[in-house]
Amino acid sequence: MTMLSGIHYKIGSRNVKGDTRVNSRNRSSHKPSISPTLRATETFPAKLRNKGCQEINKLNEEQVWLEQAREGDKEAFGKIIQAYQSPVYNLAYRMLNNSGEAEEAAQEAFIRAYTRLDSYNPNHKFSTWLLSITSNYCIDQIRKRRAILLSIDEPLAPHPALMSDRRKGPEAKTLEGEQQDMVQTLLQELPADYRQAVVLRYWHELSYEEIAEMMDTTVSAIKSRLFRARKQLAEVGMAMNLNPSYENAVAS
Structure with a gap:
């Protein structure tokens, strides 16, 4: 998929090193008691707890990327592109029914999102805002067409x-x-x-x-x-x- 023009990034190229050693002097031999609330959370299935934590971590990480991108960090916005390039492209493809036009639409959507980050309201889901930009661009493209050509070589990505x-x-x-x-x-x-x-x-x-x-x-x-x-x-x-x-x- 065509990348956002002018934004180059490498995922995972930055190594963050930290001292994870624990000072033995600060360790306590006393075993803390487990509160009833904590004990109650342990009754939930591990998969549900892990899924909830993953969703929270994902949202927190996304907000960090957005804040960094607002400050001009193109590498941070590159991570946003990597996270959303599939749903953005799929939406454009289903709307336009052409892989080449879908790639162009996706690229244009990310460019518009990047240049309009100051207008994004953090109280709303970023994915909804981004898909809105994508679908509106596709609608504009459809309205410019006099006829819609169906491609027999590029079938629609199927509904689940x-x-x-x-x-x-x-x-x-x-x-x-x-x-x-x-x-x-x-x-x-x-x-x-x-x-x-x-x-x-x-x-x-x-x-x-x-x-x-x-x-x-x-x-x-x-x-x-x-x-x-x-x-x-x-x-x-x-x-x-x-x-x-x-x-x-x-x-x-």
């Missing part, structure tokens, strides 16, 4: 619900491949604003509120667009395949 299970036989995988082709064709036939809402909701699983903020409209308008998009897709029997597993009700 349509991903093939390795344990499934060749017939099932073939059927799912056909479904993925149908999804790509259907998405390209949706109006640009419908497609944007569908991709953000069902691929990136953003909330109605987040999508409304990104598209500068109301929650009811987003629900209406999704309902109409699903109605259009339902005409060819695809509505159920596009629904996320956790959502059973039709948006109203």
Whole structure:
């Protein structure tokens, strides 16, 4: 993927050395008692505790990178690029249906994000802000087109619900491949604003509120667009395949 022009970085090139030795004089032979609160936390599954800690560490690390980038540290923003280049590119590809244009869109999105860091509100998720920049740029590109060309050589990255299970036989995988082709064709036939809402909701699983903020409209308008998009897709029997597993009700 094309890197952000003018930003060069090496991940892990900086070695931080510190003295991790413990002074034996400061050690205490007394074993501290474990409080009931601490003991209660030990009852939670280790995987859940570790996942929560990882999410917190990731957010803290991200905020450090953003602060450094605001101060002009391009290496710090390079780490932001590495962390988000896949979701940004995937969103652009699903919107534009062309790998070359998606790469250009992703690069432009990162450039715009870098030059607009001062306008980013830390109270909001950075990923939502970045995807908003990406999707809005893609919408502008779509509006400039007179026709949308479908590429038979570059299939749409499949929705998670349509991903093939390795344990499934060749017939099932073939059927799912056909479904993925149908999804790509259907998405390209949706109006640009419908497609944007569908991709953000069902691929990136953003909330109605987040999508409304990104598209500068109301929650009811987003629900209406999704309902109409699903109605259009339902005409060819695809509505159920596009629904996320956790959502059973039709948006109203």
